[in-house]
Amino acid sequence: MVRDNLNDLLAFIAVAREGSFTKAAAKLGVSQSALSHTLRALETRLGVRLLARTTRSVSPTEAGARLLHSIGPRLDEIDAELSALSELRDRPSGTIRITSGEHSAETILWPAVARLLPDYPDIRVEVVIDYGLTDIVAERYDAGIRLGEQVAKDMIAVRIGPDMRMAVVGAPGYFTGRARPVVPQDLTGHNCINLRLPTLGGLYAWEFERGNRELKVRVDGQLVFNSTPLILKAALDGLGLAYLPEDRVRPFLEDGRLVRVLADWCPPFSGYHLYYPSRRQQSPAFTLLVDALRYRP
Numbered sequence: 486m487v488r489d490n491l492n493d494l495l496a497f498i499a500v501a502r503e504g505s506f507t508k509a510a511a512k513l514g515v516s517q518s519a520l521s522h523t524l525r526a527l528e529t530r531l532g533v534r535l536l537a538r539t540t541r542s543v544s545p546t547e548a549g550a551r552l553l554h555s556i557g558p559r560l561d562e563i564d565a566e567l568s569a570l571s572e573l574r575d576r577p578s579g580t581i582r583i584t585s586g587e588h589s590a591e592t593i594l595w596p597a598v599a600r601l602l603p604d605y606p607d608i609r610v611e612v613v614i615d616y617g618l619t620d621i622v623a624e625r626y627d628a629g630i631r632l633g634e635q636v637a638k639d640m641i642a643v644r645i646g647p648d649m650r651m652a653v654v655g656a657p658g659y660f661t662g663r664a665r666p667v668v669p670q671d672l673t674g675h676n677c678i679n680l681r682l683p684t685l686g687g688l689y690a691w692e693f694e695r696g697n698r699e700l701k702v703r704v705d706g707q708l709v710f711n712s713t714p715l716i717l718k719a720a721l722d723g724l725g726l727a728y729l730p731e732d733r734v735r736p737f738l739e740d741g742r743l744v745r746v747l748a749d750w751c752p753p754f755s756g757y758h759l760y761y762p763s764r765r766q767q768s769p770a771f772t773l774l775v776d777a778l779r780y781r782p
Contacts, residue, residue, distance in 0.1 A: 493524075576607060577608055583629065584630070585612060587713055592733075637760070643778065649754060653747045659726070665744075669693040673704070
């Protein structure tokens with residue numbers, strides 16, 4: 486009933502303001518006969534005559550004028566608010582909260598955010614570095630970034646990066662007087678630089694795979710960090726072996742400041758994905774960020 490009344494009232498306002506069924510019908514995109522039927526049905530339902538019709542003109546009756554003056558401005562306000570919402574669609578705004586690991590935040594998320602934000606000053610992005618498998622629904626995040634194999638099946642996953650490889654590296658000076666590891670088990674005799682997971686608190690186990698064989702090695706050494714940039718710096722300074730994403734160490738491998746070992750035990754694996762709940766209603770701002778992050782080979 487409310488919906489029917491609203492549509493009929495909009496039709497009445499158009500006719501009363503235009504003073505013509507022909508002009509009102511054209512404005513509303515309906516036929517004159519349909520519009521006339523709508524107005525007669527409204528008058529019947531209200532029990533009063535709203536429009537005085539002659540062969541030359543259409544004008545509101547006293548009841549019609551009262552209705553026009555009382556509801557016309559309110560309907561105008563509603564229309565203005567709807568237009569304002571459309572402007573928000575065209576000018577996305579709001580805060581987007583994302584949980585991410587350090588490497589994905591630096592290499593993928595940050596470049597996309599840096600490109601996006603200057604054009605959309607009403608969008609805010611909050612990034613929380615977290616190595617754990619955070620429950621983004623419970624923690625009220627809009628999305629998370631993790632490796633493809635870590636994303637739960639009930640989430641929508643959007644690929645945002647290429648396949649990845651890990652690399653075990655050390656400075657040339659580190660290997661002076663030391664045999665280079667040939668298999669992952671050889672790492673037990675080396676000074677390895679550990680990563681402590683900030684959320685979970687444990688030390689990250691180095692993962693290897695060759696053929697159908699998968700290994701996780703708990704390495705040991707003098708240094709433990711909870712930040713990968715310091716692990717890289719320690720490796721460059723010759724203080725141990727580091728286990729880091731290949732793209733992070735590639736420039737130093739190319740200029741000879743680092744040497745890679747166990748490359749045949751580090752095959753490619755699924756890269757980073759943005760994930761979010763399938764039932765999530767996407768805001769314009771969130772849609773823009775997803776598109777900015779989407780991986781395009």
